[in-house]
Amino acid sequence: MSPAPADDSSVELLAVLREDIGRDGPMPVERFMRLCLADPVHGYWARPGTIGAAGDFVTAPEISQVFGELLGLWCAVVWQGMGQPSPLRLVELGPGRGTLMRDALRAAERVPGFLYALSVHLVETSEPMREKQRGLLPPPLTPPHKGEGDRPPIAWHPTVHEVPDGAAIVIANEFLDALPIRQLVFGEDGWRERMVELDAAGALRFAIGDKAAHARATPASPVGAILELRAGEDEVLAELGRRTGPCVALFIDYGPAEPAYGDTLQAVRRHAYVDPLATPGAADLTAHVQFAALADKARRAGLAADGPITQAEFLGALGIAERTSRLMAANPERAGAIETATQRLVSPTGMGSLFKVLAVRSPHLPPPPPFG
Numbered sequence: 001m002s003p004a005p006a007d008d009s010s011v012e013l014l015a016v017l018r019e020d021i022g023r024d025g026p027m028p029v030e031r032f033m034r035l036c037l038a039d040p041v042h043g044y045w046a047r048p049g050t051i052g053a054a055g056d057f058v059t060a061p062e063i064s065q066v067f068g069e070l071l072g073l074w075c076a077v078v079w080q081g082m083g084q085p086s087p088l089r090l091v092e093l094g095p096g097r098g099t100l101m102r103d104a105l106r107a108a109e110r111v112p113g114f115l116y117a118l119s120v121h122l123v124e125t126s127e128p129m130r131e132k133q134r135g136l137l138p139p140p141l142t143p144p145h146k147g148e149g150d151r152p153p154i155a156w157h158p159t160v161h162e163v164p165d166g167a168a169i170v171i172a173n174e175f176l177d178a179l180p181i182r183q184l185v186f187g188e189d190g191w192r193e194r195m196v197e198l199d200a201a202g203a204l205r206f207a208i209g210d211k212a213a214h215a216r217a218t219p220a221s222p223v224g225a226i227l228e229l230r231a232g233e234d235e236v237l238a239e240l241g242r243r244t245g246p247c248v249a250l251f252i253d254y255g256p257a258e259p260a261y262g263d264t265l266q267a268v269r270r271h272a273y274v275d276p277l278a279t280p281g282a283a284d285l286t287a288h289v290q291f292a293a294l295a296d297k298a299r300r301a302g303l304a305a306d307g308p309i310t311q312a313e314f315l316g317a318l319g320i321a322e323r324t325s326r327l328m329a330a331n332p333e334r335a336g337a338i339e340t341a342t343q344r345l346v347s348p349t350g351m352g353s354l355f356k357v358l359a360v361r362s363p364h365l366p367p368p369p370p371f372g
């Protein structure tokens with residue numbers, strides 16, 4: 001049984017979940033995750049203050065400004081490799097507080113013509129996050145004004161589908177892990193859907209549901225194996241494949257490079273792991289990105305995929321050591337903290353190896369650096 005919910009918002013979402021399960025029976029993990037994260041009133045992304053030291057978790061751009069700066073320069077180099085199209089849609093999926101985009105735009109300012117070519121498109125469903133982004137990014141000029149160098153126009157969209165066509169560079173850091181997953185459990189008689197149900201006392205618990213047809217089932221799958229499937233990835237990649245104009249996308253997230261079974265559903269609250277069923281709506285709920293599957297999905301959508309490589313390899317090739325040294329020299333009073341933050345991003349036993357980077361592109365384009 002899960003411990004009692006810890007605050008009002010999880011009590012309210014628990015009531016929603018109980019009503020739903022009472023009405024329709026046990027719900028698939030995917031529906032549970034979707035309600036916990038995206039319920040418009042009680043869901044996790046409707047809460048303010050989720051990212052950051054005072055919130056539940058921190059991400060790479062919140063750890064070091066160097067992360068966003070290197071990505072900004074990477075975007076500018078990719079744009080040059082595309083033949084400097086204008087306009088260029090610079091798209092970020094799940095921009096969080098907007099820190100990555102702010103740092104990226106500041107660093108890319110030095111590349112002649114790049115900011116002038118840009119229109120920025122932020123794909124974000126959370127209203128509190130949009131508010132943070134509006135506060136952090138330079139205020140957009142009123143359309144149809146094209147922007148003046150350091151102030152590219154910025155637009156917000158609920159999904160990538162609404163981003164206008166044309167040449168695009170897409171960045172997604174810790175976005176895919178937030179999209180709901182199904183979990184299938186392999187039993188004696190094949191794959192079954194993993195569900196969430198209520199016990200006699202009304203507490204949430206996991207259960208095994210109906211048989212699930214699944215193409216990747218093999219007789220060799222061990223009994224008890226858990227397979228995680230994320231339909232949201234297929235939708236994003238299909239959208240990218242459907243776009244007109246050249247497109248390069250970079251997905252940075254945690255998860256294995258090779259196909260892997262296992263339950264990776266995790267909940268994080270105030271920087272600690274908690275039971276995913278304990279505080280619904282009040283904890284960040286995520287699951288690993290399966291990079292081998294993601295690359296396959298990209299290819300099926302008519303795109304080419306490069307990688308994955310580890311975050312340490314990616315940032316190393318982009319020159320994180322040099323950039324960090326320069327930043328330390330320019331800010332001697334913060335040198336220790338700057339160095340520690342970079343080490344955290346590239347740590348071989350932490351983020352540096354757990355996080356992977358996969359590039360996806362229109363097949364006629366060359367692989368972007370450092371893949372090419």
Ligand code: SAH
Nearest residue numbers: 059094095096123124125126129173174178
């Ligand atoms: N990229 C940021 C934030 C990662 S947290 C960073 O690195 O700090 C996940 C982000 O995705 C949040 O901004 C969240 O509001 C957003 N998000 C979650 N589900 C989404 C969805 N279905 N569509 C668009 N944005 C989503």
